[in-house]
Amino acid sequence: MNDLVPKQRSRTRLFVVWTTGVLASIATLVALVDAFRYSGNEVAVLVAAGFIAWMIAPFSFRIPGSDSEFSPAILVSFCGTAMMGVAGGVLLPLVSAVAAAKDFRNEPERWAADVSGQVIAGFCGALGYFTVSILLNTPELTVAAVRLSIPNSLMVAFCVMAAVHYITAATINFIEIRSSGRKLDLNAFEQIFRRPIIGYVLCLGLAISLFIVFRHFGIEFGLVLIPLAIGANAAYKIHLRSLAGKTRELMEASRLHLATVEAIATAIDARDQIGTGHVRRTQIYAVGMGRLLNLPPEEIDALRMGALLHDIGKLAVPDHILNKPGRLTSAEMEKVKIHSSVGASILEKVGFQSPVVPTVKYHHEYWDGSGYPEGLRGSHIPLTARILSIADSYDSLRGDRPYRSAISREDACGVLRACSGTRFDPRLVDLFLRNLPYFEAEIESEGLAYESLGVTDSANISNPNFVEQIKRANREVFTLYSLAREFSAALNLEETLSLFASKISDFVPYDICAIYLLEDSGEFAKAVYVAGRDADSLMGRRIRIGEGATGYVLKKQKPVENVEPTLDFGFMRPDGYENLRTLASRPLIADNKLIGAVTLYTSKITNYQDEHIRLLDTVCRIAADAIAKSQIHAVAASHALTDPITGLPNARSLHIQYEKEVQRAIRNGTEFQLLMLDLDGFKEVNDNFGHKVGDNLLTAIGQVIRGELREYDFLARYAGDEFVAIIPGADSESITDLCRRIEAAVNSFGIEVDTGVVAGVGVSIGAASYPIHGETFDQLVISADKAMYVTKALHRRNRSRSGSPPDSGTSGGADYGLSETADVADEPIEASAVNERQIMAYGSLT
Incomplete structure (x- = not known):
């Protein structure tokens, strides 16, 4: 049962509690039926015994020299069974268990299980007692008998009653522990089976002794027990009150020592x-x-x-x-x-x-x-x-x-x-x-x-x-620790700068926090992140090295604090900063290299205190390394997504952008176009003028194409002399017009490689629409690529028919020194091969 999930375990425990409750109710009902046959005197004895059971219920104690406990409920069960039958054996332990309810007031299920267990064990013990008495023909003994002897058969009945009670109680306890999910280790088995044994032996001995005493003195002996029980209960309560008073006195007497210990404990913990x-x-x-x-x-x-x-x-x-x-x-x-x-x-x-x-x-x-x-x-x-x-x-x-x-x-x-x-x-x-x-x-x-x-x-x-003071110190330790931890995880420069400005505000007051980073030229620093009021007015502003307080910090790589903010704003002249009262600026140095500065402007205080400066220095030292790491990561990320020759996004960046466009199209239920652009005659440029000229031409053509696109269109160098453009939100007519403009711009462009010699190329374009021609990147590229080759073939046929030079792919009659390596005269292409939705021929498709 230990491997049950919590819900199963809860249901099992509830089933056990309900089952034992039902069995206890049945036993109680049987006991009440048995009590109905009592005479008036016997009922009075039962009530008196119940009163005694109630009074002695709290008197559970650990037996000296053992780890077992004396339980009043077990004693009254034995005595009640022997002297009053099943009714006494069930009802008296029920009264005793209910009287002890305060011990389980915060655990009602446990209390219910304990009460039910006592009743069921008492009932089973009574059945065992009377079964043995019948089997051994034990003579009926009245409570008022005066003989001091007790038959052996009755002794056997007492022992069987105790054994049955023990086994029943242990079994119920075992089931209850199993159903609750508690671990059944050696200690649990000892608690269930071994430790109660001495208590049962003691209760059995007391029960037999009381039975003999009642047989000798008669029922009147109960009149002695009632005042004894009342007196014992009252004495117990008085003892508890006295003990509570003594405890308060001892606690007050030890206040001084306790306060000292608490002071030390606070120091150790903090x-x-x-x-x-x-x-x-x-x-x-x-x-x-x-x-x-x-x-x-x-x-x-x-x-x-x-x-x-x-x-x-x-x-x-x-x-x-x-x-x-x-x-x-x-x-x-x-x-x-x-x-x-x-x-x-x-x-x-x-x-x-x-x-x-x-x-x-x-x-x-x-x-x-x-x-x-x-x-x-x-x-x-x-x-x-x-x-x-x-x-x-x-x-x-x-x-x-x-x-x-x-x-x-x-x-x-x-x-x-x-x-x-x-x-x-x-x-x-x-x-x-x-x-x-x-x-x-x-x-x-x-x-x-x-x-x-x-x-x-x-x-x-x-x-x-x-x-x-202690709180501030602990807060500082935690904040600096978290700062170092968060900086170590931050690679994005914007995220690092935002975290830097946020952590400064935990320690140092400011109206404006401006973080300046050196430009590559080393002559200016640019405000790349500004937090605080009117941040947009300072964002992107440049400071020349050596000018103003921040410029001085950048030039000398020395901190400045508590100087006039106008030293910075006198050069930048923003409006609305006249009420700023002081500034503090710190250089950002990582690996002994200046990377920028952070400057705080405030109207809240007239001077930054030493504590502010100390904390600012600490945060700046941690942040400088993180910023430098983020800059390196940003450069590496840029290289990973940028084509090194043209400076355009590369194929990897293209795949990322494509996925973004797909998600946008799915969300909005729209389409987008993918253009495949292949340069005509680029190989001849490389062969005739060299790869350096080819690279320069490739870069320039990339900018020409980029110039024909909208700001939010995407252009990437795909491979070799191929470019791919993603055009969202455009219809076929717009794409046709765009491609004709691109062809015209490329055909008319050339770079001079020598006096009177211009190198140029043409371009063939194919288009495919998402999701009409494909949903995956590869599907769309293949579709656009096929369209591009049809366009390229048509360009060749048109040039062949018109007598234009086939080498450059441009319109007009300029001679670029290039020669066509393949003739398409033997490559007839039927007009029907051109699907107007999948393949769009531009410029020379006339």
Whole structure:
């Protein structure tokens, strides 16, 4: 059943629940029928027993020393069967299971299955009990009997009842688990079959004991059980309320510790912090020095906690700064300096009784007053912060960092001595170095020997809201990551430029973002993408290298920020930009080669801040490589779709355009024409004047043909001296006129190859219509090709009859030095061979 699909499994489970429910209902009905034969006293006993079953229902507990549980429902089933028959064996566990309904209030199907299982198991157990009693002729025993002995046959009946109840309950549980799709592993089998055994044995023993007690003391013993059950239930509820109160007290008492743990957890989750080795060793150094100085307990506690949390403020520093392998820029260093203030702000929310906050906040203050965040000097720096500064610096020097390797013990001690009196309190440096061997011994004993740990330096801009600082840092990391990922996938230049402008707006405000790319000449840069207001007015504008702010950036390859936008617009003079207040321009350099610049114009702020510039620089570095890659891809794509001789689209591009035209024709229910154009006499041009002249003539003829077409018509060089044109939305008359114009233009065109010598060619054209002459590209080309050869043959016949030179294929009597290699006089073509719908003869078809 485990391989059933979810819907089948759901239907199977529903079937099992309904089936067990129906069987339980039948068993309950039988029990009620049995109860109708009870006397008034027996009914009263049954009601009292039901009340007791209801009261003790919550008292399920795990049996000490085992993984089995005691179930009140099983106990009342055994007792009810033995003392009240089938009615007691079914109705009492039903009452007990319903009383426990709160345990399954969020899982009604599970509760229904549990109740049904208890009822069915109780009914089957009762049948087993009475079947054995009948077979073994067990004497009828009244509840009021006073004998303390119990017949062996009755003991057998009790055991059979327990066994049947166990087997029935286990079977129903097994079916329920299978139908729910839960995995039937070893643990599941133990839960179904092994773990309940001890509970059944306990319930069987208690049931037999209670049966003997009732036989001895009579039914009046139940009057004792009722108040006991009520008292136990009340005591249980009181216990729960007391336990809830104690829990609240413990939770309140641990609030301080929980808040600390939450602060640390937040730091770990938000950033991959430096390892535990660093903070633990720093703690050993700091606490050890505090003890040597006989500091009070609260300051020792401040050192202990401050050593653990001193870098928590780096949550507000982006990962790409923390893990930067090279030297930090000034803006990045400013970002680093905020981490101590942010860390103090975080810890203020905890409410430490010891001076943890000033310890963390001022542990980067220097003895000479050149530190941060407040530039405190000498003894004005809290003693605990001075101690933590030395401990943190020494351990950082001994460990690996992204920007440098670890240094030796001697070198680290040398750094402390060199900075004594400038960065560090000289008295504390001396104390630390004299006791360093003792600290190292403790570190060694705790297994915290120095390893390569990645510690980070950072940079930030101040913000009083530490939560916002963290959010900004995380957003920056994510955006830059997604930027790099999306750029790596983007090959289309337009898409790359759009993504670039969009990502800039996530960090830096602007009214207009103009991306300029260098032209091939290197003298101008063109605005190839503009985002923001009135983008169309700037799109396509050219800036001469060296003119204006952007021109200066392009010429010097140096950034410019916070200058007058009129420096650019003074040369371009667009209207409507008088309210722009500042600009920032950055060169785009990829592989040490300038490819363009990006310039931001804004009216929103008077100056771009260091944070804006830092982020803009980061995005530009990533984007420049992506833009260069897109340019290379664009060139490669152009070469793949362009004929290198004529500059026209090639055969591959023709196939792509054909598919587009087919889709358009299908959508609109229209036709289009495909023209096959073959140059007459082109081989003779190559043979007589060389291939260079032939290539030049081929290129020129391509432009002549292109000049006769509409802007949205498509012309491609197909192969050799063949061209193919796709003409949408034209009828036969228009095509006839077009082809005559093309023939006339080609026939009248020539290029001078020598004084008085002109090379020219003619053209033969065949046309085919989609979908009349074919639906696939090959079908249409073959049809047009056949029409073109008929036209070519007719041209030859006409030239032969008129006495025109056969070599050039042109009209008129010019001598181009070409000779006809084939005569069509022996190739008669009947007029009937020309199908006016499939083959259109142009120009000389008269």
